[in-house]
Amino acid sequence: MKIPSAGTPVSLLDLRKAFLSLKGPEDLQNALCHRHGVTWCGLTGSGTSAIYAVLRTFKRRSDRTEVVLPAYTAPSLILPIRKAGLTPVLSEVSPKTLNSDATELLDRVGPNTLAVVPVHMFGLPTDLPVLIRCLNDREVFTLEDAASAMGTQLASREVGAICDVGVFSFNRGKNLSTYTGGAILSSREDLVTDLEAAIGEYPTPDFVLRLKIRAFAVALSLIVRPLGYTLLHPIAERLKYKELHTDFHIQAYTPFQARLGLSLLNKLERFSQKRLANGRFLQDAFSNIDGIRLPQVLETGAPAYNQFPVLLPDEQTRSAVHRAILETGLEATRLYPDPVHRIYPDIWNGQGPDPYPNATTVSQRLLLIPTHPLVPRSALERAVDAVERTLK
Ligand SMILES: Cc1ncc(COP(=O)(O)O)c(C=O)c1O
Structure with missing residues (x-):
């Protein structure tokens, strides 16, 4: 799956x-x-x-x-x-x-x-x-x-x-x-x-766009499930953001989305607990593995992990660990390939020492592991095994 x-x-x-x-x-x-x-x-x-x-x-x-x-x-x-x-x-x-x-x-x-x-x-x-x-x-x-x-x-x-x-x-x-x-x-x-x-002032999406939003919301509800994702993976690939956005749409939220959002908000507590529990599981499991750096969470913080971030020692190791997790079926990601200053040349022209070396290091070594409520514990266990095998 x-x-x-x-x-x-x-x-x-x-x-x-x-x-x-x-x-x-x-x-x-x-x-x-x-x-x-x-x-x-x-x-x-x-x-x-x-x-x-x-x-x-x-x-x-x-x-x-x-x-x-x-x-x-x-x-x-x-x-x-x-x-x-x-x-x-x-x-x-x-x-x-x-x-x-x-x-x-x-x-x-x-x-x-x-x-x-x-x-x-x-x-x-x-x-x-x-x-x-x-x-x-x-x-x-x-x-x-x-x-x-x-x-x-x-x-x-x-x-x-x-x-x-x-x-x-x-x-x-x-x-x-x-x-x-x-x-x-x-x-x-x-x-x-x-x-x-x-x-x-934000315009209401026109009829066709409202219809599209409904259709995509329904499609997404199927695609995010392991069975749906396994079967519809090629379609999902096409829906992913692959290029840097150069502008953004300014439009109003639709009443359909607000009703869906309300229904989901009633379950947010449960979702957040699952995200926290998945993150804590990974935190515990990885704490015994050398070569993987875990995020320091503020003492008073309770994170609803969107994904669980880890840092690997270098880009090559990150690629190897990434591949190993992907082979288990769990879609770990690298998120943004570059920090903000390396994307916009008018912020940094690439001359002289890197003004934000930590941001560059994070972009080169970061790997994100899914923690959402549809990730079963067995998938996380397989991912941890894969990381352990690769870093041994
Ligand atoms: C930290 C952060 N801020 C803002 C945004 C923008 O949100 P949206 O994609 O809904 O425009 C994103 C989206 O990925 C984000 O990750």
């Missing part, structure tokens, strides 16, 4: 509710607010367009133009920053936590910093309390990118609800997937009117 790298279990009942129930997007908005303890939530067609709306809202309140973000993260994060007329400023990542630590982000904050974007990579909570405390009174907004981390907790609080504004993605690889989609969360009363206005 082949098991995909990502998967939200969508049942027939979830689909039935999405097609037939009378609930509106406000039901999902209210449920997200309630779950995360915030006062406002807005929905968008993608995480990227959610970030764009937030940045435009920040920009209306300040003349500052710089946005600080980690050097190893989703490269597409650069797009909404640029589209909003702002300048990305990268900060180094830590090979221990695989996130940018608060001190690294704070080092990049200057008089022209509009916002800092801490990212919870792979569902691993990033260090927020120190960051928030240090930015207090500095007129710098914090935008928490929890795109891949719905269900993760930090000091018993849900991530995505800790900074001024938080963002989630509901794309096909995320902890809660409605094929595409995004959400913005905030309790900052002074921002929500503008946030609401910004996403209110």
